[in-house]
Amino acid sequence: VTELVRRLRAGDHRALARAISLIEDRPEAAAQLVRDLYREAGRARVIGVTGPPGAGKSTLADRLTASYRAVSRTVGILATDPSSPFTGGALLGDRVRMQDHAGDTGVFIRSMATRGHLGGLARASADAVLVMDATGWDVIILETVGVGQDEVEVVRAADVSLVTLVPGSGDDVQALKAGIMEIADIFVVNKADREGADRLVATIESVLGLAPETADAWRPPVLQTVATEGTGIDTVIASIDRFMERPAARRVARARERAEARVREILDDRFRRRIDEHVLEPGEMAQLVDAVVSRDLDPYTAADRILSRVIEEGA
């Protein structure tokens, strides 16, 4: 890990790819990397890009990358992908996208897929962001494939979250229901040259109008872009800057929320690994499951049997 950290600090792409693989596959190594690097992190700007499939998130991320590269900022793109294990889509996509930035050592692109249990991706992507942040990457774009509770958890590691929507689905209000109102710092209506863009903007603004005023008076702007043509990207970057300049008290409130979510993610992850690696005897889960299937045992009682051997009752 020490040698890896040295190479990471030197901006070595292969070391970073290796570190991210470690983070995905070996949680203990991830913990060690974070412990070693935590004090040095906090300088990068971490931008979350989320929204439903087909909203143009990758194109938007690529345009933002080009803009930051134009002012000599280094950019890491981390795309989290809960896709099926059998599609192999993540790595293929990386290769296609890398071609646009071939030869530019100031850009790093990597996908992370869901491995193992739910929640692991949020923990792992936050670890990867931390490592990139601490080892000198200026801008980190944290992109999700879709939008759902899992993506909401992933994007929580960002300093600012862009929610990308696209006109013309005819069911805009439904798209707004999937938990994304709460995570949006900035709305981006992409493909804004399509019919219905103005209506989508109006819909978002009317839903925002329903939100109670809070101490954090930031009202998410609703921007329009045509990412494929680069239209509106400057405005997005200006909005990101403006968001980052909120009063310190508000930024601290956000940082506290993120830190708590992060600690809880790690707790969940450790608890689950403890059960699998130290508590369950070989074949024990299978036996309990058989009893639940045959209705000889209800799932709550099954869970209690395991739990009584994990949890310190005297706590």
Next chain:
Amino acid sequence: VTELVRRLRAGDHRALARAISLIEDRPEAAAQLVRDLYREAGRARVIGVTGPPGAGKSTLADRLTASYRAVSRTVGILATDPSSPFTGGALLGDRVRMQDHAGDTGVFIRSMATRGHLGGLARASADAVLVMDATGWDVIILETVGVGQDEVEVVRAADVSLVTLVPGSGDDVQALKAGIMEIADIFVVNKADREGADRLVATIESVLGLAPETADAWRPPVLQTVATEGTGIDTVIASIDRFMERPAARRVARARERAEARVREILDDRFRRRIDEHVLEPGEMAQLVDAVVSRDLDPYTAADRILSRVIEEGA
């Protein structure tokens, strides 16, 4: 709880609404209901309906309901909704939908929203399905608002999962990436009178073609519907019947998977509640979070401090 169970068995809608509120708000009461009723469940047909926002899931669920009602089956619709707490959309939607079935005591409609931590919705919706199943509802439709990892977890409680997609987004392959290939027993291309329906069907079938053959030889059919007009609904119902008639060994394999997921959900839920209700001292999480924000403490070390007081080290 005993009196509630008696009223539930009599098909009392208000008792069922009360039971679901208990399940949402009081996990210990939910556990008691499940323990009392578990042996009697297993007779209902539980149909999951998922897919991206705007795919027409609610309309499809309503059409399926009408078809089952036509053959005198009782139907409970449970819509899980991770929507923002401030929209209040869930209850409003229930009322609008109830009007279509006003006066029909053989239909029950209820939304469940995410309350508290991630994962709670999967646990709570599975409990609600169990209660409806054990108290005599013939068909239970478990509908999600969107599609994401959270929805995947919720739909795991279904006997058969319909994934609903809609043509014309122009980004069909991306829609297929969000983890839904693995949960689909039946694909429903809704709004199939729109341009692009055949292409979407072909895309799904070509992606299915990439899946390795498994011992479970079921290959999900890709059906076309226009739910608003009732077109194709009979075929969906016939496919559901056919899926339910798979060889017993395959059905058992699915039941085992579900049972394990259920036990693990309950474990997670209990672990999290234990931390909040028994382990953390007042203000303790806030102190740890402050130290993480100021970078005096890394989140792994913070988590370890809590964990050492929850987990039986000798296990």
